Amino acid sequence: MFEKIRKLMKSESAEDIRAAISELDPAPLLADLERARAQRTEALLGGTDEKVAIAEKELAAARIAVERADVARNELERKLSAAEAAEFDREFLAKRASADASAEAVLETVRKRVVPAAKVIAEALNQMEESDRLLSEVQVALHANLTLDNAAGRSAPLVPAARRIASADLLPSWAAAMFERHSRLV
Structure with missing residues (x-):
């Protein structure tokens, strides 16, 4: 999931960024985090030090995955705002140029x-x-x-x-x- 999102994060297109945001589903990551917490609790209560270490490692990985998703969403939302602003600017400037050209054409018709x-x-x-x-x-x-x-x-x-x-x-x-x-x- 993160590899695809990393590729989409490189895009400046609002459409691609929206697609990347929609790919970020925190539900499975949060479920993994809860499962890792439960396994760590189980290991602490009845497992060996080795099982506790493995459970802690899995819990840390699950926390990092949730944090990555959160950071990625924030970054994508920031990029989306910038991309939408840039797209608006391009569209506005194109409309403005068209309106200006139209007004110039009227002036030229009047002149001629x-x-x-x-x-x-x-x-x-x-x-x-x-x-x-x-x-x-x-x-x-x-x-x-x-x-x-x-x-x-x-x-x-x-x-x-x-x-x-x-x-x-x-x-x-x-x-x-x-x-x-x-x-x-x-």
Whole structure:
């Protein structure tokens, strides 16, 4: 039993260390110790000095085996804690590296694709502002001439660019809403 445990103690794997701990069954060792104590008592009460010496030797060996098992368990439990901590660290660092790489990939996508798109969107918003300005001028003229028989008086109100964008269903709703929020006329 101890030879196999010695081999497993050399491992740094938590799985191997758990296997070694499960191999440590103190029950047979404690039974051997009790048997050795009983034999020593028997030898002391009715045996020769030679039988007492043999019984003492067997008792000492049984005590050492129990102590070895106890020391081995303590050492294995210490190693298990260290191995589990090391395994946790490896897993955590791998997850952290993966999360960091993912965030970097998002940044790179934004850098390569969103920034140019944002410039185009900013251009469109600027165009919409100019359109809103022109539309406002037309609306003011329209209101001023409502009762007159001229082109302004006969014209229907114009639909602002942001409303046209939203009703055209060209963009996701969040993007269309961005244009509506930016417009002064919606």
